[in-house]
Each structure stands twice: as structure tokens, then as C-alpha cells.
Amino acid sequence: MLESVYQSTYSADTETVDVIVVGAGVAGLAAAGHLTRAGLTTTVLEAAPAIGGRMSTEKIDGFRLDRTAQLLSTSYPELRRTPGLDTLPLRPFAPGVLLYADGHHHRAGATPPLRSARGALTAARALASAPRLPRNGGRAQGRLQGRPAGVRPGRLGAPADQSRLAMALARLAATAPERLATRAELPIAEALATRGFPPRTIDGFVRPLLAALLADPALRTSSRCADLALHAFATGRLCLPEGGADTLPELLAAALPPGTVRTGVRATAISTTSVATADHGELPCRAVVLATDARSAAELLPGLRVPDFHPVTVLHHATDELPPGDGALLLDADRGGPVSHTAVISQVDPTRAPAGRALITSTVLGTPPEAAHLDATVRAQLARLYRTSTARWELLAVHHEPEAVPAMPAPHDLRRPVRLLAGLYVCGDHRDTSTVQGALHSARRAAHAVLTDLDAHPTPMEEALETAA
Known part of the structure; x- marks a missing residue:
């Protein structure tokens, strides 16, 4: 915790700040950063004892275990902005x-x-030779082994299908996000045929990939939102914050003036000029930004719509024997169990596990099996996926989040209004796309609206507000 930046107690005073931000998740902290950089005085109130919201990391015996295991992309523009x-x-x-x-x-x-198309065909030939994992993991192998083998017709299709897949990804990579956001909108399952994806690779590649990116294996997500997610995948690399998901909110908080963030302060009512709190009275301000999760936001502003959600359960296992792999995200296209995707996270980020031990993080989407059987069912599936025994793996933690990812069925407004009234604004992944990029982008939109209404000349905020992946 950054004690010099945020405090666990709040001492109310009569001084009016320019903006009070309610919620210290990534959207609220990002909005405060934009406002502070523009010269406005800002206070962030967080009901919980720590910042970060769903982007939190539990520390156990030298392991760093993310609560929801959200994936980032190196192509997310808001990470730079x-x-x-x-x-x-x-x-x-x-x-x-x-x-x-x-x-x-x-x-x-x-x-x-x-x-x-020539480049796509060249890449497709490489896709048609996919290395296989060894059947016996070994103690310190940790790399893909075995001679290359041609992809058999089936889930991923024949080499011609691989060519079409590569070309479809190439077209997405070359299409501007703002153009993707204006395409005709359908559930992505209906739209994929018009996107150039081979039918056999929809179930074998696109469905498991979108399950990992958007927690939607049923492919009911708006085609616009799914296209943006696939564009981010095609133009960047999937990645994680070093040290855990909480690195991102901690850096956002560290960029704020000391004392800006106050934890343990629960807002009970908000208006355009004040925030009422449970234990600290009414706090005056010139504007309020509501940056909580969707359900908490609707409790403070009953007119706000609460979306449906995709539940997510994350299991963290540890072992002394490194499973086979090369730091790849492993997706189960066969859907042979509850796990959607898994990875040896300590191969991706060695800081998340103590020396000599491996951390395997697996994600279950939807309602998980009964708790009494969940670990055994997951272990059996992971043994097949990694082709190694999981009998001696240690279960470190299970995190279940019933409202982890706001659903984005078609039709979905990619830019739900962030300005409710002059002086009252709302941001979060439920106002944009249900990704970290969406949360950060909505925060910048809300900050821009505040600066405009307060006549603060938001010149640093004006670029590319219309797009987000």
C-alpha cells in the first residue's frame, strides 16, 4: 500500500475541492490523474480498505495471485495516455x-x-506447422518440444483455413478501430462468417480466444466489441502487469498528489456539488465523478442501468515441477472441462512465484461446479491440457467473482454517456468496453467532460476520444 499517497482514514475539513471521485478502481484513479494533471484539485474516496477494485492481488507465501486474472494487450492505447x-x-x-x-x-x-494477402499466406504456412507439448512434462523442461507437425483438419481446419484465418486477422489489424466501431452490429456468432473467419476455426480459435478476452464463450457479445478485442489481439501481444494486477492501480495512485486517495470512506449519496458519506459528513465540491462498479453506481444513482455480468472463477496452483510450456496462454478449444484458459504464470512473470516454484493460474467462466468438486475437476482437465500429473499440485487460492465482467450483448453502446448532468459524471468498464482499456478510456472521457464544463481548457485530452479497444 502506498501510505504516502492514500490514507486509511479521512479527516473531513470545510475546504471545497474541485472534483470528488467516488471509487478508487482503475477508472476512478485514471480520471483523478487526468484531472490533477489539468490543474484541478481532486479527492478520491474508496469504501474498501485498499485501492484497485477487481484489479487486486493476494500475496501468499511469496506468490502473487490475481483476483480476476484480467488480460492486457500491449496495443491498448490508454496504457500510454x-x-x-x-x-x-x-x-x-x-x-x-x-x-x-x-x-x-x-x-x-x-x-x-x-x-x-501475400504476407498472410506466408504466415499461414508457419501456422500449419504447430509444435506440440511433450507428453511427459519433466522437472525443468518448460519449453515446447517435439518435431513440428502439420495441423490436422478439424478444430483449426486445413492449411487453407489457416490461410484464411491469417488473412482475417490481417484485415482486422489494418482496420482503424473507429471504423470497426461503426460496422453493422450483430451478436459476434452471427457476424463472424462475414469477417472472413473459416467456419471450422470459429469454434477452434475465435470462440476460445473471445472467452479468454471477454469471458463470453457463447459468443453473444456485440460484434463491434468483439471486433475491437480481436483488433487489439491482432495488433499487439497479450500481457500482464509485472508483479500482479495491483501494480496498475498502485502506479495510478502514485502519480497523484499525496493524500489524494482516502480509503475506508463510504459514499451514501451524491449530487452535483457534494458527496454524503457514512462517517465523515457531507463533503463539498464543484463536480462529482462516480467511478464504482456498475451495481454500486446504480445504488447511488438509481436511474443507471445495471448490465448482466459474466461470472469468473480463478484458481491458482503451485508445484515444484515446472509444467511444459513456453509462457503461452493455453486455451481449451475442446471444452473438456470447466477451465476456459490457463497459463504457467511464473513463466510469463517470474516475480509472481518464489524461486524454484511454478504458479499455474486457470480461469473458469460461468457458474463453476460445486466447490467440493471444483479442484478435482479442474486438476483432471489441467492434467490433460499440460500432459502431466497434477496430483501433487498445491491449491493456493480460489477467487470467485460473480460480477467480474459486464456483458456486452448486441446492441451495445460503446460510448455510454459519461456526463449525466453538469457537475455529475460516471465512468468505468460498464460505460465503454468491458476491458481495462475500456475502463481507462471511459475515465479519460469523463475527465474531458469535467474539464469542459468547468472551463478548464482540456487541451491534453482531446486526441482520439472516439476510439477504444
Whole structure:
């Protein structure tokens, strides 16, 4: 905790600040950063004892265990535009993803941004030779082994299908996000055929990938939102913040003046000029930014719509024997169990596990099996995915978040209003896309609206407000 930046108690005074931000998740902290940099005095109130919201990390015996295991992309533009995140250390996964399909492992999507059909065809030949994981993990192997083997027709399709997949990713990479956001909108399951994806690779590649990116294996997400997520995948690398998800909110808080963030302060009512709190009275201000999760926001402003949510359960296992892999995100295209995707996280980010031990993080989407059977069911599936025994793996933690990801079914407003009234604003991933990029982008939109209404000349905020992935 950054004690010099945020305080665990709040001493109210009569001084009026320019803006009070309610909620110290990434959206609230990012909005405060933009406002502070523009010269406004800002206070951030957080009901919980610590900042970060869903981007929190539990520390157990030298392991760093994320609560919701959210994936980032190196292509997220808001990571560059948000004050404090210019120094965010990112740990990328191996290029593309590793798919477990028809009992075999296949590398897919491991192509650089492609600008021509010729380039796509060249990359497709590489996709058609996918290395397999060894059947016996070994103690310190940790790398893909075995001679290259052609991808068999099936989940991923024949080499011609691989060519079409590479070309479809190339087209997405070459299309501007603002253009993707104006395409005709359908559930992504209906729209994929018009996007150039081979039918056999929809279930074998796109469905498991979007399950990992948007927690939506049913493919009901708006095609616009899904296209933006696939664009981010095609133009960047999946990655994690070094040290844990809480690194991101901690850096945002560190960029604020000392004392800006006050934890343990619960807002009970808000208006355009004040925030009423449970234990600290009414705090005056010139504007209020509501930056809580969607349900908490609707409790303070009953007119706000509460979306449906995708539940997420994250299991963290530890072992002394390094499972086979190369730091890839492993997706189960066979859907042979509750796990959607998994990774040896300590290969991606060695700071998350003590020396000599491996950390495996696995994500279950939807309602998980009964708690009494969840670990055994997950272990059986992971043994198949990693082709190694999981009997001696240690279960470190299970984190279940029933409202982890706001759903984005078609039609979905990519830019839900952030300005409710002059002086009252709202931001978060429920106002944009349900990603870290969306939360950060909505924060910048809200800050821009505040600065405009307070006549603070928001010139640093004006670029590219219309797009986000």
C-alpha cells in the first residue's frame, strides 16, 4: 500500500475541492490523474480498505495471485495516455495462443500485423506447422518440444483455413478501430462468417480466444466489441502487469498528489456539488465523478442501468515441477472441462512465484461446479491440457467473482454517456468496453467532460476520444 499517497482514514475539513471521485478502481484513479494533471484539485474516496477494485492481488507465501486474472494487450492505447502508466512494466505471453484441440496442441494467431494477402499466406504456412507439448512434462523442461507437425483438419481446419484465418486477422489489424466501431452490429456468432473467419476455426480459435478476452464463450457479445478485442489481439501481444494486477492501480495512485486517495470512506449519496458519506459528513465540491462498479453506481444513482455480468472463477496452483510450456496462454478449444484458459504464470512473470516454484493460474467462466468438486475437476482437465500429473499440485487460492465482467450483448453502446448532468459524471468498464482499456478510456472521457464544463481548457485530452479497444 502506498501510505504516502492514500490514507486509511479521512479527516473531513470545510475546504471545497474541485472534483470528488467516488471509487478508487482503475477508472476512478485514471480520471483523478487526468484531472490533477489539468490543474484541478481532486479527492478520491474508496469504501474498501485498499485501492484497485477487481484489479487486486493476494500475496501468499511469496506468490502473487490475481483476483480476476484480467488480460492486457500491449496495443491498448490508454496504457500510454494515462498519467502514471508510462512506466507500467508489462510481461508478454508467448506470441499468439496455444490451443488444445482434438487432443493436440496448436499454435495460432502468432503472426505479426499483416498488410497483404501475400504476407498472410506466408504466415499461414508457419501456422500449419504447430509444435506440440511433450507428453511427459519433466522437472525443468518448460519449453515446447517435439518435431513440428502439420495441423490436422478439424478444430483449426486445413492449411487453407489457416490461410484464411491469417488473412482475417490481417484485415482486422489494418482496420482503424473507429471504423470497426461503426460496422453493422450483430451478436459476434452471427457476424463472424462475414469477417472472413473459416467456419471450422470459429469454434477452434475465435470462440476460445473471445472467452479468454471477454469471458463470453457463447459468443453473444456485440460484434463491434468483439471486433475491437480481436483488433487489439491482432495488433499487439497479450500481457500482464509485472508483479500482479495491483501494480496498475498502485502506479495510478502514485502519480497523484499525496493524500489524494482516502480509503475506508463510504459514499451514501451524491449530487452535483457534494458527496454524503457514512462517517465523515457531507463533503463539498464543484463536480462529482462516480467511478464504482456498475451495481454500486446504480445504488447511488438509481436511474443507471445495471448490465448482466459474466461470472469468473480463478484458481491458482503451485508445484515444484515446472509444467511444459513456453509462457503461452493455453486455451481449451475442446471444452473438456470447466477451465476456459490457463497459463504457467511464473513463466510469463517470474516475480509472481518464489524461486524454484511454478504458479499455474486457470480461469473458469460461468457458474463453476460445486466447490467440493471444483479442484478435482479442474486438476483432471489441467492434467490433460499440460500432459502431466497434477496430483501433487498445491491449491493456493480460489477467487470467485460473480460480477467480474459486464456483458456486452448486441446492441451495445460503446460510448455510454459519461456526463449525466453538469457537475455529475460516471465512468468505468460498464460505460465503454468491458476491458481495462475500456475502463481507462471511459475515465479519460469523463475527465474531458469535467474539464469542459468547468472551463478548464482540456487541451491534453482531446486526441482520439472516439476510439477504444
